[in-house]
Amino acid sequence: MKSITIKGSQRESVGKKATKALRNAGKVPCVVYGGDKPLHFSADELSFRDLVYTPNAHTVAIELDGGTSINAVLQDIQFHPVTDAIIHIDFYQLFDNKVITMDIPVRLEGNSPGVRNGGRLLFRKRKLTIKALPSKLPDFFDVDISKLKIGQNISVGTLLSDDFTILHPDTTVVVQVKTARTAVAIEDEDEEGEEGAEGAEDSSEDSAQE
Numbered sequence: 001m002k003s004i005t006i007k008g009s010q011r012e013s014v015g016k017k018a019t020k021a022l023r024n025a026g027k028v029p030c031v032v033y034g035g036d037k038p039l040h041f042s043a044d045e046l047s048f049r050d051l052v053y054t055p056n057a058h059t060v061a062i063e064l065d066g067g068t069s070i071n072a073v074l075q076d077i078q079f080h081p082v083t084d085a086i087i088h089i090d091f092y093q094l095f096d097n098k099v100i101t102m103d104i105p106v107r108l109e110g111n112s113p114g115v116r117n118g119g120r121l122l123f124r125k126r127k128l129t130i131k132a133l134p135s136k137l138p139d140f141f142d143v144d145i146s147k148l149k150i151g152q153n154i155s156v157g158t159l160l161s162d163d164f165t166i167l168h169p170d171t172t173v174v175v176q177v178k179t180a181r182t183a184v185a186i187e188d189e190d191e192e193g194e195e196g197a198e199g200a201e202d203s204s205e206d207s208a209q210e
Contacts, residue, residue, distance in 0.1 A: 001137040003071070004051050005061045008043030010068070028086050032062065032072055034093035039070065045086055052077060052086065055105050055126075059134065060091060071134070073102060094134045101167070103127040104138055106174060110146030114177035119150040125174045128156065132164035143174060150177050 011018070011029065019029050022042050032039040041064055051058055051074060062070045072091035080087050094100060105127050115121050128141055141159055148154065153176030156168045 001057065001059050001134075001139050003059045003061050005063060006043050006047050006051070007063045008041040008047070009065050011040040011042055014040050023085075023087060028089055030089045030091060032070055032091045032093050033075070034072075034095075035070075039093075048086060048089065057102060057104050057137075057139065059094060059137070062091065073100060096134060099131050099133055100137075101129060101131050102137060103129050105140055107140040107142050108175060109142055109144050112145045112148040112177055114148050114150040114152065117150060118180055119177040120180040121145075122176050122178060123174075124176065125156075125168070125172065128159070128174070129167040130164045131167060136163040138164070141174075145175060148175070148177050150179055152177060 008030065011022075014029075022029050026045055027042045028045050028048065029040070029042050032041070041062065051060060058074075060072045060074065062072055064070075070091075071094040073094060074089065075092040076090040077086060078088040079085065092100065106123075106125060108123065112119070112121060130137075143154055143159070145154065153173045155170065155174060156166055156172040157170035159166065159174070160170070
């Protein structure tokens with residue numbers, strides 16, 4: 001999985017005054033959990049743009065003053081209720097031998113013949129929650145819909161791997177194509193068109209005989 005580097009400074013004071021001063025300076029107070037003790041740091045709000053405002057999943061390399069470097073994943077984020085500015089972020093530290101839980105986005109590939117025939121594509125699960133070692137985390141679940149016909153679906157059971165555990169039942173539908181009214185209408189129009197053509201031929205024959 002791709003990693004984003006966040007450069008910050010360790011926080012010595014974590015009181016309300018210090019936190020407010022950080023936010024006024026355009027910085028975000030953060031905490032990293034999962035280690036021996038919580039680690040408090042801050043970083044410029046712009047540093048989190050590629051981590052927060054994206055549908056993709058990333059791990060994070062947190063580089064602090066003094067040479068400290070920590071690998072982590074985003075655990076929780078708080079936004080200001082009025083301005084939507086980031087006001088706090090929690091991270092969880094990664095260890096090579098420790099399994100973590102993470103949401104992985106689903107990416108559809110190909111064009112469904114069912115949709116081309118008038119069916120309705122329903123994207124049921126845009127993210128799937130998995131458990132895996134950090135080195136086994138995928139960037140995406142790539143789901144091929146190029147053979148998905150009307151009435152068919154793709155479930156979690158088709159995406160299983162030895163590299164991770166998907167925390168959804170195997171029968172959970174990820175994407176499906178359902179019959180739409182337009183599909184029925186198209187079929188009816190095709191039938192009517194064929195009948196109309198036959199009727200026209202019959203009329204032509206009758207005219208010729210007369």
